[in-house]
Amino acid sequence: MTWNKLSVTEDNGIVTVALNRPEKLNALDMEMFTELDAVSKQLRKRKDIRAVILTGNGGTFSSGLDIKSVAAKKSKILSLLAKVLPGNANLAQRVSRNWRLIPVPVIAVIEGRCYGGGLQIVMGADLRIAAHDAELSIMEIRWGLVPDMGGLLALREVMSKDVAMQLTLTGDIISAQDALEYGMVTEVSENPMETALSICRKIAKASPDAIAAIKYTTNRCWVSSARALLARETICQIRLLLGRNFSIAAKRQRTKTDIDYQKRQSFW
Missing domain, CATH: 3.90.226.10 (2-enoyl-CoA Hydratase; Chain A, domain 1)
Structure with a gap:
């Protein structure tokens, strides 16, 4: 455009x-x-x-x-x-x-x-x-x-x-x-x-999925009830743990190397 x-x-x-x-x-x-x-x-x-x-x-x-x-x-x-x-x-x-x-x-x-x-x-x-x-x-x-x-x-x-x-x-x-x-x-x-x-x-050095999840939860925690926030945090964490960029982040920490992250997953 x-x-x-x-x-x-x-x-x-x-x-x-x-x-x-x-x-x-x-x-x-x-x-x-x-x-x-x-x-x-x-x-x-x-x-x-x-x-x-x-x-x-x-x-x-x-x-x-x-x-x-x-x-x-x-x-x-x-x-x-x-x-x-x-x-x-x-x-x-x-x-x-x-x-x-x-x-x-x-x-x-x-x-x-x-x-x-x-x-x-x-x-x-x-x-x-x-x-x-x-x-x-x-x-x-x-x-x-x-x-x-x-x-x-x-x-x-x-x-x-x-x-x-x-x-x-x-x-x-x-x-x-x-x-x-x-x-x-x-x-x-x-x-x-x-x-x-x-x-x-x-x-930009961090996991794009983790960044998306942090923005998602932080924007909502100021206006959500405690129950809604706790539920949202858990859902986001499960998605991150099951995602491919979590494995990459863990490997980056273990090996102290800058392995490239994959694109952000579609559900964010």
Whole structure:
């Protein structure tokens, strides 16, 4: 597929997806929404990739929703927000939620502005590495809107309700260091892309099945009952023990050699 508003590159199983509308500070228009939805669905199906990096070209992640473009026609708003059932994710929500469904780690690299819809997208990532000069904001209130892209699902996992409420009600722009203290970002780095790549390379040395199982169980343990979590852990462990990559991992440990893992099994 040809991408017009994204750039997608791959190196040794690490896929980098970059918002590519730098002349507009990577503001989110309908085409970018559609392409983010499509690429995330494609990556979910691939068993040969080991990690995904999500970033923005031009020194900024995203200035948020391109209101002028999206609101130009009511049909665009309908396409963005329509859903068959209330509990399903619409297009706007999928560009955040879909990253959580990919069975490899997704790391967001945040530089420059990360406002509104841009912040909602990075909250769908597993890790968020921010540059020292990055700025973040839950900015929807300034447009008289509510955050509606699914990013609040992640906010409830990383920060207290009162802090989330304050940031959402005020639309304040916060620094990367403040975001780190609040739990919105994982790490602040002088070179966030190199930090993300270093993490990806380390993860790529492990069993792809174990990585998928860890992401699956960890994402669910924050919102599951204890009984559901215990059952899910056991099911995942049985699948791992019966899988071919467990045998490879054990042999790697015994022989201290870097035997190649096989592709991730289909049930993850």
